Amino acid sequence: MSVAENFSQKESQEHTEESIREVLERQRADYLKKGPPSAETRIEMIDRAIGLLVDHKQEIVDALSADFGHRSHHQTELTDVYGSIEPLKHAKKHLRRWMRGEGRGVQFPLGLFGASARVEYQPLGVVGVISPWNFPINLTFSPLAGIFAAGNRVMIKPSEFTPATSDLMAAMFRKAFDETEVAVIVGGPETGSAFTKQPFDHLLFTGATSIGRHVMRAAAENLVPVTLELGGKSPVIVGQGADLQKTTDRIMAGKMMNAGQICLAPDYVMVQETDTDEFVKSATASVSKM
Numbered sequence: 001m002s003v004a005e006n007f008s009q010k011e012s013q014e015h016t017e018e019s020i021r022e023v024l025e026r027q028r029a030d031y032l033k034k035g036p037p038s039a040e041t042r043i044e045m046i047d048r049a050i051g052l053l054v055d056h057k058q059e060i061v062d063a064l065s066a067d068f069g070h071r072s073h074h075q076t077e078l079t080d081v082y083g084s085i086e087p088l089k090h091a092k093k094h095l096r097r098w099m100r101g102e103g104r105g106v107q108f109p110l111g112l113f114g115a116s117a118r119v120e121y122q123p124l125g126v127v128g129v130i131s132p133w134n135f136p137i138n139l140t141f142s143p144l145a146g147i148f149a150a151g152n153r154v155m156i157k158p159s160e161f162t163p164a165t166s167d168l169m170a171a172m173f174r175k176a177f178d179e180t181e182v183a184v185i186v187g188g189p190e191t192g193s194a195f196t197k198q199p200f201d202h203l204l205f206t207g208a209t210s211i212g213r214h215v216m217r218a219a220a221e222n223l224v225p226v227t228l229e230l231g232g233k234s235p236v237i238v239g240q241g242a243d244l245q246k247t248t249d250r251i252m253a254g255k256m257m258n259a260g261q262i263c264l265a266p267d268y269v270m271v272q273e274t275d276t277d278e279f280v281k282s283a284t285a286s287v288s289k290m
Contacts, residue, residue, distance in 0.1 A: 014187045017194040020155075023183045024198050027126045027153040030180040036123050037151045039096050045148045046092045048176045049141060050085055056172055057081050060137055060165070067133075067162040075258065076137075084141035091145035098149060123151035125201035128224075130192065130215065132207045133159035134261040139206050140169060152202075153181055157195040160188040193218070200224050207231075234264065238271040238279065248282040249289075256287060 037045075053060070060081060065071045104117040127147050131140040136158055147154050156173075158166035163186075170184040185195055196203070196218035202225050205215045209230040219226045234254075238247055254264045271279045 014190045015185055015194060017197055020185055020191075020194055020198055023179065023185070024126055024155060024200070027155065027180050027183065031123070031125055031153050039099060042095055042148055042151055043092050045177075045181065046088050046095075046145065049144050049148065050088050052172045052176055053081050053085055053137075053141060056168070059168055063164040063168045064136070064162070066164045067136075071258075079258070080135055080137035083135075084138045087142045087145040088148075091149040095149040121150070126153045126155065128155050128157070128195065128198060128200040128203040130157045130195065130203070130205045130207065131159060133161035134258060136162045136165045137169070143204055155183045155185060155195075155198075155200070157185050157187075157192055160186075160192070197221065198224075202227070205229070229263070233267045236266045236269045238269060238275070240272050240275075244275065244278055244282040245285070248279065248286040252283055252286040252290070256290060 057077065061073045061076045064076045064080065065073065099121060101118050101120040104119055105111075106115050106117045129140065129143050129147070131143075140156055140158060144154065156169070158169055160166070166184075166186050170186050173182045173184050185191060193214075196205075196215050199222040200219075203215070203219050204227045205212055206229040209232070212228045212230045216226055216228065236251055238244075251266050251269065254262070255266050257265070269279070
């Protein structure tokens with residue numbers, strides 16, 4: 001297939017605002033019809049998500065390696081497979097406690113008339129998730145821990161920069177979830193733009209600050225609350241007398257993982273001027289050792 005043919009094929013896969021809205025309305029209608037799911041149902045949905053990661057581990061490794069040109073299979077297993085299972089297990093373990101209502105004090109003079117107050121935790125409804133390319137599985141499945149534990153439905157827009165992984169996720173979720181529970185919307189920038197304009201009950205975005213501004217602006221048109229995890233700076237301060245070899249082993253592990261495309265990657269280091277040469281030497285040794 002030529003580059004031009006491939007581009008045309010990708011363009012034809014773009015979704016419109018109307019087609020995405022139809023999926024959203026089906027999810028919302030099903031949620032309103034059935035009401036908040038029980039703890040047992042939420043746990044069962046989490047188990048299905050864990051099952052997808054376990055059953056498709058090798059396919060996930062292969063897809064990510066294909067998308068990246070090459071990516072360490074061990075890293076993918078650690079960060080995207082097992083790193084996604086743990087948040088899901090944590091939510092499964094604690095969600096019954098999270099679901100319990102909590103008593104609250106009442107303002108004077110309402111207490112004199114026998115009034116009481118409680119906070120009852122309810123699902124939001126339909127949550128949108130826009131996941132990035134650097135850890136596409138982890139940053140799709142990890143948010144599902146909270147989304148499912150809270151009893152929500154979810155629509156996912158994975159990155160167009162990892163097409164093999166995005167297509168794999170779409171196929172995986174179709175196997176285990178009805179579209180009224182989980183829907184994966186695959187496409188490029190036009191689809192992404194249409195996705196952000198939907199009246200979700202909450203929208204999660206992980207990615208660049210520049211794109212985050214557009215996401216927040218589009219969400220504001222529908223008063224959709226957003227959670228944005230954006231790019232920033234990760235400074236490291238090395239104190240006087242620190243064990244430089246131990247320090248650089250840890251710093252460079254964070255900096256080199258995933259070629260530095262990770263939120264934990266240090267952007268700059270502040271070190272005692274007298275330790276600068278030794279720090280550089282230790283950092284070089286740390287990388288060579290890895």
